[in-house]
Amino acid sequence: MKAVVCKAWGMPDSLAVEELPELAPGPGEVVVDVRAAGVNFPDVLIVQGKYQFKPALPFTPGNELSGVVRAVGPDVAGYGIGDKVIGFIPIGAFAQQALVPARALMPMPPGMDFDTAAAITLTYGTSHHAVVDRAGLKAGETMLVLGAAGGVGLAAIEIGKALGARVIAAASSDDKLAVCREHGADATINYSTEDLREAIRLATGGKGPDVIYDPVGGQYAEPAFRSIAWRGRYLVVGFANGEIPKLPLNLALLKGASLVGVFWGEFAKREPKANMAAMRQMMGWLAEGKIRPHISGRYRLEETAQALNDMAARKVTGKIVINP
Template sequence: MRAIRCNQYGPPESLTVEDLPDLQPKAGEVVIDVRAASVNFPDVLIIENKYQFKPPLPFTPGSEVAGVVRAVGEGVTQLQPGARVVAFTGSGGFAEQVAAPVSSCVPLEDDVDFALAAAFQLAYGTSHHAVVDRAALRAGETMLVLGAAGGVGLAAVQIGKALGARVIAAASTDDKLAVCVEHGADATINYTRDDLRERIKTLTDGRGPDVIYDPVGGIYAEPAFRSIGWRGRYLVVGFANGEIPKLPLNLALLKGASIVGVFWGDFAKREPERDAAGFKELMGWIKQGKLRPYVSARYPLADTGRALRDMVERRVTGKIVIEP
């Protein structure tokens, strides 16, 4: 089988395509023929050794896949070869085959597109955990989403609207903001052109947002937090900007505000029952038409480095996938 390999930490261009032996499942595992693998920003950080999850070298990046079960290991009775599944694997996804614990696999119905399925779990799982569980966003409240045109950002916009909140989307270009409006955003901020604090003040009548969803970090974190409303909840989702901000804690005191960490991966491991309940709610919203996963581009396996470079340079809206 062909697989993308990270033999040394570095930029996307350092990745290679290699031929490896076909995988054999261990006890409790299945091997999946990968039809689509989602590209997520942590994939960029992992190959550069900048993420908390550090697989030993050499490794195949890619954490989220959809495909068809090829083989099952000893003790696996829940799935059979030929079953369509989506799985969160942590690594190994950018390949023609991947091994996954059967516990990480979710069956897919026959009419579900593999690319849409692969693009769903991490982005919507993260945003549901953030917005519903950690922020407890309520109908009638206002949420500001930074980096709103990205995978998790667009998921947050849609989830906010499903809950009945007013959603303000912030992104770096008018084209990205147009995508946010198509997916439900009520108002927008172009933070390369607008004064972020003044625009937030105008759009919230001076009250500030009840919730700020921040997967970006960097230079926009402090002005956004200075604009938060009374009893606001600031969601620390990630640092796509590459810079971890240092927020003055007196701002939390003055606004009675909370700084709330969001780490869906550990949440899913530590609280699997609550994660499963969240996934069930998300499935219900999809069937009701309240959520529409958006895949903006598909790349062949050999172009995985280009896909990750597009992610680094913020040319991505919604989700992108690798199709081996």
């Protein structure tokens, strides 16, 4: 079977597609024929050795996938050959076959296509954990989403709307903001052309947002945090900008505000039952049309480096997938 291989830390162009032995499942494991694999910003960092998780070399990157069960190992119940499944693994998804622990699988809902199934675990899982679990966003509250046209950003918009909140989307171009409006944003801010603090003030009538969802970091973090409402919750989701901001902590004191860390991967590992309950809620929202992953690009396995380069260059709106 063919797989993308990272042999040394470096930029995506250093990745190779190689022929590897077919996989065999061990106890509690399932081999899946991968039909689609979601691409995420952490994939760009992992191949450079810059992410929190640093796998041993060589390895195959990619962690969210959908496909068809090819083989089932001992002690696996509930899955059989030919079943359509969704999986999340630390590494190994950018390949024609993936080895997945049965506990990291869930059945694909009837009628769902493979690309959508591969686009829901990390982005929507992260945003649900952030918005519902960590921020406790309530109906009638206002949430500001930075980097709103990315995968987690669009997911946060849709989840906020599903909860009955007002959502303000901030992104770097009018084209990206148009996509945000298509996914439910009530108001938009172009922080490339507008003063962010003033735009937030106008969009919230001077009150400030109750929740700020920040997967970007960098220069927009401090002006956003200065604009937060009393008892606001600032969600630290990631640093796509590449710069980890240093916030004056007196701002949290003055606003009675909370800085809240969001690490979905660790949450899913430590609290698997809570994570699966969240996924079940989102599958219900998907069936109701309240959430709908936006897939803006599809790539062949041999185009994985290009997919990661496009992600790094912020050319992506919503999600992109690899189709092995």
